[in-house]
Amino acid sequence: MAKSLFDKIWDAHVVRSMGGLDVFYIDKHLIHEVTSPQAFDELEARNLSLFRKEQIVATADHNVPTKNQHLPIEEPLSRMQVDKLTDNCRKWNIELFGLGHENQGIVHVIGPELGITQPGMTIVCGDSHTSTHGAFGAIAFGIGTSQVTQVMASQCLLLSRPKRMRITVDGELKKGVGAKDLILYIISKLGTGGATGYFVEYAGSAVRSLSMEGRMTVCNMSIEMGARGGMIAPDETTFEYIKGRPFAPKGERWEQAVAYWKTLYSEEGAPFEQELHYDARDINPMITYGTNPGMGIAINQPIPSQVSASEAVSFDKSLKYMGFNPGETLVGKPINYVFIGSCTNSRIEDLRTVAEFVKGKQKAPHVEAIIVPGSKQVEKQAREEGIDRILAEAGFELREPGCSACLAMNEDKIPAGAYCVSTSNRNFEGRQGPGSRTLLASPLVAAVTAVEGKIVDITQYFN
The missing domain is CATH 3.30.499.10 (Aconitase, domain 3)
Incomplete structure (x- = not known):
């Protein structure tokens, strides 16, 4: 049976199925200062260990000041949360891209730019806009604080498989129209609940013409129409973006990775519960x-x-x-x-x-x-x-x-x-x-x- 991009990645990460739920393995866990403190506290309270700390990427981003970051944080709650993240990462021996680090930034920006985000991965974070990483042909989605604890303790989640939706946008975007306009247009058509229960794959010539930055913008806002996440099949644009980045595969491993990544696409006849089509020329x-x-x-x-x-x-x-x-x-x-x-x-x-x-x-x-x-x-x-x-x-x-x-x-x-x-x-x-x-x-x-x-x-x- 023909498989969709989503199903290929999902099936490869199912550890066990039981009663309509899947024990689902997570490749990368992104954490920040707002949704991680409670999870670390729960690990301690339940005497649980951190299962695979090398799979965690930590940064401070949500409430850090954007002026004078070299000085102590003045706002009390922000200072407390950032300090707590720093203390937890030190205690649990997790590398932190904190304030002052050359790799610090918004978690959904640094993952791709460092080459941490790669096709075929499963990626989660205690933040709804984790869907951004789906631009690389990954299954990426936000999770709640209790789920943050689950991933820390087991590197897995217990999930039901979402439905599949494909949104195809063909044609050439007009001058002055970009990725943000494209996704705002789609959301205006579907509404904030139009993709509830679905994982969305974006396809079509207009989507393919976007840069990786543009694709990230589109996938980022998938959550705003109720979708569990969004994704785009990887192609040469994807490979060129990743190549040479600090955490990207090197040498022979790069060739092996690309060979696998090229298999990540929706096959002809792959099942989708819903298909939508738009003309790029209609977008302003x-x-x-x-x-x-x-x-x-x-x-x-x-x-x-x-x-x-x-x-x-x-x-x-x-x-x-x-x-x-x-x-x-x-x-x-x-x-x-x-x-x-x-x-x-x-x-x-x-x-x-x-x-x-x-x-x-x-x-x-x-x-x-x-x-x-x-x-x-x-x-x-x-x-x-x-x-x-x-x-x-x-x-x-x-x-x-x-x-x-x-x-x-x-x-x-x-x-x-x-x-x-x-x-x-x-x-x-x-x-x-x-x-x-x-x-x-x-x-x-x-x-x-x-x-x-x-x-x-x-x-x-x-x-």
């Missing part, structure tokens, strides 16, 4: 107008005038929070803040996109434009390429790595009532700070907004 620069990622529109289109009866209450509540009205356009709306960062869009390609547009320009005086690289490696590369100077001359502030204003667990918060065009992944009420109003968009849309000081139809730049 996107922006969200509400308080969930499914409330997205083309930037030059109006907010919907009406929705279904089942959505009416939440729709009205969302627009009231955002200060918008049904049927109005966002074009011309003044913006106070622009945030470019998060595990969705903080890689070097994202910073290059921003720098290319803002070079020789100035941000609007009333806009605070914050750029937070995803890792020390991205920060270093940005400085080596002169991107930092371009950004500074345009009035943008390049900070140090961390999750930052994506979820506002540190000092980087958007004030109540202020509008922020953000390249992050969630626009829930208060996500970027109590009372803040978030509009999700691509790095290019964010850059244009910062310069214009308002939302504009960016297609005018590409006609």
